[in-house]
Amino acid sequence: MANLQAIVAEKFPEAEIVNGETLELNVPDAKWHSLATTLKNELGFDNLTALIGMDWGDLLGVVYYLTNTSTWEVVRVKVTTADRVKPMLHSITDLYAVAGIYEREVYDFYGIIFINHPDMRRLFLRNDWVGFPFRKDYDANPEVNPVRLDHEKVDDVTVSYVETAPGKIEKRKVEIFSPEQFVVNIGPQHPATHGVLRLRTAVDGETITKIDLYLGYIHRGIEKLCEGLTYPQTLHFTDRLDYLSAMINRHALCLCVEKALNLEVPRRAQVIRVMMDELMRISSHLLAIGTFCMDLGATTMLFYPLRERETILDILERTTGARMTFNYNCIGGVIADLDPNFQADVKKLLEIMPKAIKEYNKVFTGNVIAHNRMDGVGVLSEADAKDYNCTGPTGRASGWACDIRKRHPYGIYSELQFDEVVRHEGDSMARFKARISEMEQSCRILAQLVDQIPEGDICAKVPKIIKLPEGHWFQQVEACRGAFGVYIESAGGNQPLRVKFNSPGFCLAGAVDHLTRGEKIADLITIGGSLDYVVPDIDR
Amino acid sequence: MEVTTKSMPYGDWKDNEYIEGMVNELKANGVNVVVGSLDKLINWGRSNSIWPLTFATSCCGIEFISLGAARYDMARFGWEVARSSPRQADFMMVAGTIVHRMAPVVRRLYDQLAEPKYVIATGGCAISGGPFRHSYHVVKGVGEIIPVDVYCPGCPPRPEAMIYAIMQLSRKIKVERFFGGVNRQEKQQDFLKNHPLDKMAD
Amino acid sequence: MQDLSFITRWIDNFLSGTLHFPEWLTVTTECVLIGLVLLLLYSVLALFYILFERKVCAYFQCRLGPNRVGPWGILQSVADMFKILIKELISLNHVDKFLFGLAPFLVIIASMLSFSVLPWGNGLQVVDFNIGIFFLLAVSSIGVLGILLAGWSSNNKFTLIGALRSGAQMVSYELSIGLSVLTMVCFAGTMSVSGIVAQQEHTWFIFSGHIPAIIAFLIYVVAGTAETNRGPFDLPEAESELTAGYHTEYSGIHFGFFYLAEYLNLFIIGGVAALLFFGGWMPLHIPGWDGFNACMDYIPSVLWFLMKAIAVTFVMIWFKWTFPRLRIDQLLAFEWKYLLPINLFNLVLMVLVITFGLHF
Secondary structure, eight states: OOOHHHHHHOTTTTEEOOOOOEEEEEEEEHHHHHHHHHHHTOOOOOOEEEEEEOOOSSSSEEEEEOOOOOOOOOEEEEEEEEOSSSSSOOOOTTTTTTHHHHHHHHHHHOOOOOOOOOOOSSSSSSSTSSSSSTHHHHHHHHOTSSOOOOOOOSEEEEEEEEEETTTTEEEEEEESTTTTEEEEEEOSSSSHHHSOOOOEEETTEEEEEEEEEETTTTOHHHHHHHHOOOOHHHHHHHHTTGGHHHHHHHHHHHHHHHHHHOOOOOOOHHHHHHHHHHHHHHHHHHHHHHHHHHHHOOOOHHHHHHHHHHHHHHHHHHHSSOOOEEEEEEEEESSSOTTTTTTHHHHHHHHHHHHHHHHHHHIIIIIIIHHHHHHSSSSOOHHHHHHHHOOOOEEEHHOOOOOHHSSOOOOOOGGGOOOOOOOSSSSSSHHHHHHHHHHHHHHHHHHEEEOOOOOOOOOOOSSSSSOOEEEEEEEEEEEEEEEEEEEEEEOOOSSSSSSEEEEEEHHHHHTTTHHTTSSSSHHHHHHHHHHHHHHHHHOO | OOOSSSSSSSGGGHHHHHHHHHHHHTTTTTOOOHHHHHHHHHOOOOOOOOEEEEOOOOOHOOOHHHHHHTTTTTGTOOOOOOOOSSGGGGGEEEOOOOOHHHHHHHHHHHHOOSSSSSEEEEEHHHHHHHTTTTTTTBBBBBTTSOOSSEEEEESSOOHHHHHHHHHHHHHHHHHHHSSSSSHHHHHHHHHHSSOOSSSSOO | OOOTHHHHHHHHHHIISSSSHHHHHHHHHHHHHHHHHHHHHHHHHHHHHHHHHHHHHHTTTTOOOOSSSSGGGHHHHHHHHOOOOTTTTOOOOTTHHHHHHHHHHHHHHHHHHHHSSSSOOOOOSSSSOTHHHHHHHHHHHHHHHHHHHHHTTTTTTHHHHHHHHHHHHHHHHHHHHHHHHHHHHHHTTTHHHHHHHTTTTSSSSHHTTTHHHHHHHHHHHHHHHHTTTOOTSGGGGGGHHHHTGGGTTTTTHHHHHHHHHHHHHHHHHHHHHHHSSSOOOOOOOTTTTHHHHHHHHHHHHHHHHHHHHHHHHHHHHHHHHHSSSOHHHHHIIIIIIIIIHHHHHHHHHHHHHHHHHOOO
């Protein structure tokens, strides 16, 4: 860390270095691209973990979190602009592939134009949307943006702002699809997109030549809504982001607020949280492999995992009272005590699971057709996984050991015995198998904890009105689909200035085009299923 | 007249007055014996064979999958033939939040459904916008853009609630009339006239 | 074995003898009657199959399947039929209206024509001419035309991809079907349906033809599944890829035709398999076990035929619901690289078996 500080200070004297939870660098925009180059090529920060647009009232800007994937150091970079009419910053798309989709998000929400970004279109909102909703001065009057029932115009041409000489910016037209290309519109209403994702796919025969991603068909503006609510009120949105890892998402937000408050969570609550997270992970992976198999055409394999999933939902329901949106974690602990039969139920589940996993392997994994469909399809190399920030089972199937539970342990994970599932093939089969192995590991964690739940409080004492001090906090947890990050920036009140949910699915969706180039249409479905994104998680 | 189903005793239904009101409305002009029994036959077919469109935007969609799975098994009622093409489906379960960008798509899907078509608004989001009601990008209830037949509350509704909702729809279909009489199509046309495609009438 | 041709003979006698119809009128009346019976049988069988598949797949998936409409849910598909009949037929703009309307009829006519050749029982066969099997292969190929037209005329990219897939798939797998049928025709020495059945009076071909017959049977079932566009070869209507494939734009009864034809083609594949390999309507006879054989003779021939056909289709339903779908290139590679060479080799093997009299 000191080394890093020295190098940056020497090379970039204009950068302001702030020591905090993570090292923070404030650089002017003109220097940002060269700083990013140095960070990536010389200092090994090869993963862009998060890119967060910000509006501080007078300043607009972007906060970057970069990770060095060998040492797991994190550095935070802040770049700002005072121009609110036509704000422009330099893009880092050429360094980090995932920035392509992140920067479009920031453009959509804040209107910040990224110079040299090849595709400056809106990402979530309609082309004809008026204003930039995340700016503090956004006009929220519904008459400005009424519910329009006419279809938006689909453009085959986009714009790019290219810097031809320092300080000289030129607006150029970039073609997405040429008129000769055969473009098939897959989605938003399509059985295999796992929700409402829209992929405009150019095909040559059955071979995919390019995919243009359209998001926002379930963009609910959760982050903006959070800015108008108190911290406990924001909690319930996390359950509805990636509803299949509801507990884990909520855990992340609670951890972030607790970190800001310096709150010590009782041991019992911590154990319960981890157990719930792992139950959630098993149930999510069960559904993931089920729907994946259904996408491949093996319908029966959908129903077998769902049968076990119901058992898990029963356990969760007895404690929380809900099947999907649990509202269980709260700031300082958990909201209610465990059901008296919880331990017995979990033990029963632990008996069922190994048999069930064996059955899935028997029905599906060994099947010749399944192997033909999945082996070598959609190969994601380790470097690409880091470049596209594909975490979770997807990243680990490509050989990138990126389990947050191991890298930045939170809760009681550092005390637990479990293996990080890392495979090296990087194809769809590896992702499928990684999920199955992760279920086994989750069972292992549950088995360690089921008899070790300590007695005690389930929730720490928290003030009636939760006010966070001025500052910012970033907390990542390992959700079912990858690293789920929560960023909170507070100006000191009981409401956040900015909440950002850095969801794993978003980056996975960004990698779809890269993964499907040159594959067949049927492989698009395989790849989509193996990435297992949840669309409300992408769109938020 | 009591509209009964095989699966549930009449007394267990919650809003019998509404269905009975519909029956009275239909009976007001009297029914020809032949037409009446033909209607009965057609409605028997329709009410027992409602195929859903596979359409889901968020959490409710997962509960809809659970509805098809072993424990809740909607196949018992013959609803498991989920069609991916709207041309072949009978009803659309609007499962999940409908946002501004999705609204024209939902409307188009509804227009693509073949008559007779029905809509069930499932979950708080589809009914009113739910927890996201105050968002800049959420439609405050799918009823603003397409006519809804049955509302199924919950966040997300349990599969049991969904079964109840579809059974209610089935009961509603049972008291329809194919030949003349009070026609739901007229109401539908009125709705669509008031909510034209180019501009929403507020 | 009771001969059921007395029924047809009685009707013939009744019309020409009792009612004194002239010959042309007798023939016309008989044709109309047969047509009606076939139509009825066709729809009843299709409805049965729809329910059968739904029930069977439900049991594979630890579910119950339809059980509300009618006793044990047996009227479920009847209700579905009523609904489909009166469902709106959406008329589309920018489609070739004539071809769009023609396609479902082509599909259903193709399957009906092949349906008429099947030997239903002892003496119950609509047309029995010396090239029956050839006729069957010929008419079942018309179906692909309907599917291609449906996909092409719908003016939709999904249907177009579905239709082209279907064209490639069916043309390829037609070869396998043809060759495996040819193998059995070689063995039987006749193309007449009744002739093939008659030859299996004592032992079914699958037993007497042993190895080559078993290989031919396996290939026939695989290729037959591909011909009927069913999983794991259901690429033309791959739900998760192409929404509903070539019939995405069809609604109402037009869609109903595709739906019925799919299930009937399944039965036809089962029926032809029963005819070629399991002795058509012939009861199970084991040489030497006279008592057993006599018992078997008491089971009506119609039942024998139906049971065999349904047993074969049950296996096909079984693997439809278990296996994932192939990809188009794998599907074609499977046919051209594996099935076709094996098939040709099998034909030679069969010829050797016949020449050297190695069969039972």
